[in-house]
Amino acid sequence: QKEVEQDPGPLSVPEGAIVSLNCTYSNSAFQYFMWYRQYSRKGPELLMYTYSSGNKEDGRFTAQVDKSSKYISLFIRDSQPSDSATYLCAMSGLQGAQKLVFGQGTRLTINP
């Protein structure tokens, strides 16, 4: 079993739709939960991070963490064609290990 599981998609939705991206994880010791956006042939860029459980909102993006279920989500409202990218969840905070553990990434396409 992978430490972090993410449906690779691809996911294709019409412009304006609400997009839901999810990851599950197995290690309850993770403390920080991040969402990165990666455009083709570019490095990942941090979209949002959440510490422990809870919700966080930033414009059209909302991140949710449910540590009891080991489940995290990213919601994109009013999706735009420019949101088309691969979205990677990542986790960190394991004691003694300063590294990120990534999900597989979900390839998202927003159709005009």
Place this chain on the structure above:
Amino acid sequence: GAVVSQHPSWVICKSGTSVKIECRSLDFQATTMFWYRQFPKQSLMLMATSNEGSKATYEQGVEKDKFLINHASLTLSTLTVTSAHPEDSSFYICSARVPGQGDYGYTFGSGTRLTVV
């Protein structure tokens, strides 16, 4: 914001030659840098962690002698792919810990696409 500059963005080399990829932290000191490899439609695979002034720590299965990592200063880390072969063709990305941002503070370079012919 904290920026990591990675060069070159793409490189083509002949089989058997070596290629060096550089990552520089532009506006902060990067004590720790990470090197990833990414195959098409796949996630980032951590290859190694480097700390300034010390030997890199390689992940299981990564050949130390093929992927040489040097982190000689607080702003520069290099990855050298030695005796490259077509199977080394991939997208290589560096990352650095951003001081003061805890366990969420990782910034990434723009990646290097290596093609070995």
